[in-house]
Every structure is written in structure tokens, then in C-alpha cells.
Amino acid sequence: MARAIERIDRDIALLKEAIAAIATELQKSYAIYLDLLGQAVRQQLILATYHLCTQGYPEKFLSLSLNQRHNLQQAIRKLGKQAGEQLLAIVSSEENQNAVAVDEEDEGDEVDEGDEVDEVDEGDDGDEVDEGDDGDEVDAKQFPDRVGDEEDEVDKIDAGGHRNAKSQISTLKLTDPSNPMQLLVWQQSLEKLTQHTLKKVSHDANAALQKVNILPNKIPEPILEVAAAASEASAEVMPGPPNLLNVVIEIPNEQDAEESSLTKVMAINLRLGEIEFADAKLSSARRQIRNTLIQLKKLGQDYQKKQRERSIAEAEAAWRAIWDDD
Template sequence: MVKAIEHIKKEIAALEEAVTLTAQELKAAYGIYLNSLAQAMRQQLILASYYICTQGYPERFLQLSLSQRQKLQQAIRKAAKKTAEGLISLTNMEGMQVDELEQQDILINYLRQLEIHNNHEQEDKSANSENAEQDQKKYEALDNHEQSGKTQSGNVPLNQVLSSNFLSLKVYSSEISNPAELIKWQQQIEARILANLKHISSEVNSVLKNADILPRRLPPSILDAAVIASETSAEIMSGPPNILNLVIEVETGSSSEETSLTQIMVLGLRLGEIEFANTQLSSLRKQIRYILGKLNKLGRQYQQKQRECSIAEAESAWRASWFED
């Protein structure tokens, strides 16, 4: 029994070494991806701002003086540069902590990636061997008591990362050897990406509003809610990319009961649309997804071996303490 436990622990150590290598590979992939994303974000932010000023509200833009137009454009470029620098530095951030809104981003993005991953698994199911399917079923049966249930997409692997200690990982380490810890780090990166896109969208909308391009009566909460609502949808929206067309109710008189419906156009950067419009970025996302697929498999094996080790140690402890009356 002791030899069996030692053998299982060696298998766990081998899996941890594989996870460490995967962690290094994942960080390198994100480094390249974030550099490409920063450039694509800047380009599409400027294009979306251009569309709002020239197609959405051309009359208002023409009312600005030359210096006002230049000031507006400079503010947009400055915001884009700052956000681009923030995106590039994400993988090197120390003390990565998230607020409540970013926690929502983590959950939304996590479920979205699980849906994509499960869809890929469904597509590849016909190519899987019968033994592989039996192994997967055996694992799910062994670990079923640790699973929190099913999503609409099916069984959720590694979903314990959404437990109360989900946000415990603060700093990236090249020595990460636990699959769940690496998943937490990856999801924090994704949450930061979404938070950066939301922040720059709100900031540029405020710049456009202060320049009288967008209506000044438009409440900031409406803009923020529109950006958040657009991000929760995984579908590519119709119309120009990263542009949101809204119909809102605004007060038209001194009485709060006098209102009218007004259609407005605002900026809302969406990660899906940025990637869709950039082939290089889409290819880099596929590479990250491929690495995450490997990590997912390592995670399932790691959980199974951890459970086998616990069972073997429990059996050994039982025998060591048992004696006949």
C-alpha cells in the first residue's frame, strides 16, 4: 500500500510539473495576445469615435471649432494610449485584486469560456475513442460529489474555482503547479481585460458628452448600463462594430411626468467584436483556448490522482489503526 501511495504521488508530481510548463506557456501566449489586443483596441476605439462624430452626430461635430475638435481627438488618443499600456502590463501586475464588478466579469467570462469549450468538446466527440469516453465517465462518477451541478452547457470541469477562495490568487508565479490556481490567474486576466474595455468605453463616452457630441442630459448610469449589457452578450451585434444604439426615456419639461423616447448612439468596446475584426487577434485567442484545453485535461487528471491518493492514504490509515477485540 505504501508503494502504491508513493507511485500515485509521483504521478501527481509529474502532473504538477506539466502544469508549471503550461503556466509558462499560457503567460507567454497572453503576453503576445495583450500586445496585439492593445493595438487593435486603439484602432477600433478611434474608428468607433470617428463613426459617432461623423455618422451619428455630424451636425454637433461641425459646430465645434478647430481647437475643440483637436482637443476632443487628443483626449480620445490619450485615453486609448493609457488603456493600451494597461492591457500590455496585465501579465506583470503585482497584487492582482478585483472589485465586485470585476468579480461579475470573472463569472461571466468563465461561463462563456466553458460554453465555448463544451461546444468544442461536442464537436470533437465523434472523433473520440470509446475508451476515452469511458475514462471521462469514470472520472465524472468519482468526482461527482465535488461538482456543484450543471450549467446549460453541460458538466462544468474545474468549477470549484468559483468557490469562496476563487479570488485568493494575488500574484502570478512561474511556479504555479495547481491547475485550479492557474485557472484563477487566467480568469483574473480576463476580468481585467473586460474591466479595461468598460472603463475606456465609459471614459470616451464622457469625453464625447463633455464635448456636446452626446446629449448632456444623458445620465452616466445609462452609459455604464449600456456598456455592461452589451458585454454580457456573446453574440456579435448588428451594425457598426463597438457602437451601441439605444432608445432611452428622457424628461422634456419641468414635470418629471413629461418624457419622450430618444435614440442615441454611444461607444461600447466589446472583446468579441475586437477579436472578430482582427484575424491575428482571433488566431492568438485560439492559441490561448488550445492551451486552456490542455490545462483542463491536466486538471481532470490532477483531481482524479488527488482523490486516488486520499483514498489510498485513508485505507492505509484504517489498516494501521484497526485491531481485533
């Protein structure tokens, strides 16, 4: 029985080596992917804002002064730059990839409702990081022995919106890359960080557009969030320009609280699927991640099987060690 346990231990050790190699490959693949995604986000944010200003609300855009138009463009460029930096910071370097800090205090770079878009300085760098959602994931149910604390980290990100996600997740750690359950949690958390970063930049871009009265100031944000979530969950390609949300909402009349009007609103809504679809290099990087996750799924299942075999062998040995035939 001892030999059987030794053999199982050797198999587990080999599996852990293979899983650690997968972790290294996955980290490298995500570093490449997030770098490309950051570039694509900057481009797609500018393109979506261009369509919104020129096709959605051309009259309102033309009503702006030349200086307001210029500063709006600068604000959008700045938001795209910040999003790209934060995406890359998730797995930025060998020293930081196991503890990516989310600075709770650096909220000053959001476009605040009390500020004028004219005052935005393109040279300022923001430090907003939010979590993502709906990427390629290995189903957590495949690994029933997941550590509770690790599962809680993903649940926290699931529960966090783009406003409070930073206060819920302070670090993204991968302390044992040979542990498939921990690697799974790390990968899922990274995907959620990515998705929430897209939600945050969309939210801030819409806020910038509201400040110059291109978008209505009375947009019920929960409605936009629900519509954006439904749009993201849909596998279908949305009609019209990409990364824009078209929704009809009810806006109350400020003069008469009992009266309201239905208004069609176009808003920025960066969708990961549409961003990837428009960029061949980014799509290729996503396929590489997907292929690596397929390998992780197989190794993780083998690891769970061997752990189960070892538990059974240990239980059998423990039983026989104290059994008395009288």
C-alpha cells in the same frame, strides 16, 4: 499500500510539472495577446468615435470649433493609448507577472466632468486598470477543491463595476503555477481585468463626448451599462459600425420634471468579440490561448483524480493501521 501512495505521488509530481509548463505557455500567450489587443483597442476606439461623430451626430460635431475637434481627437487617442498600456501591464514582465499592482491613487487621468476637453495633454499617461469579463475560461466547477480565498478573488471582480473595481482588486498573483486551481483563478481574473479595461475606456470616451455636447449629458448610466452588458452577452454581430451601442432612452425635461422624451443614443461600447473579429493576428492569439486552456482542462482533471486516489489510499492505510481482528 505505501508503494501505491509513492506511485500516486510520482504521478502527481509529473502532472504538476506539466501544469507548470502550461502556466508558462499561458503567460507567454497572454502577453502576446494583450499586446495585440492594446493595439487593436486604440484603432477600434478611434474608428468607433469617428463613426459616432460623422454618422451618429454629424451636426453636433460640425458645431464644434476646430480647436475642440482637435482636442477631442487627442483625448480619444490618449484614452486608447492608456488602455493599451494597462492591458499590457497586466502581464508586463517576468518580474511583475506574479504581482500586478493596481495603483489606487492614479485616477487623475480620467476625463473629469469639471475639465474641458481642450485641456487634455496627449503627453500625459494614465494609470487606470480595471478588470475584465467573458473571455475563454475553464469552468470553475471542474475543480471542486478550489481554495476559498482564490474563489473569492474572482467573485470580487464579478461584483465590481468599472468605477470601483480598482478598490476591490489590488493584485493579480500566480504564486504556484503548478497548482491547476490557482492557475484557473489567475486566468479568470486576467480575463475579467481585460473586460473591465474595455468598459472603462468606453465609459471615459463617452464622458469626453459628453463634455463637448456630442452626447447628451443626461444619459442614465445604469441603462447604458445594462444595454452594454446585454450586447456583450449576445453572440450575434451587432448591426451597424462595430463597438457602438444604439439604445433608446428616456431623458427628463429640465424645465418640466413631469415631462420627458424618448431619445435614440449612440455611444461607445468596445466589445471584445468585435475587436477580435476585426483583427486576424488577435484572433490567432486567442485561438492559441483557447488551445492551451484545453490542455489545462485535461491536466487539471487528471490532477484532481490523482489527488482523490491519494486521499483514498491514505484513508485505507489509516484504517488498516488501527484495525484489530480481536
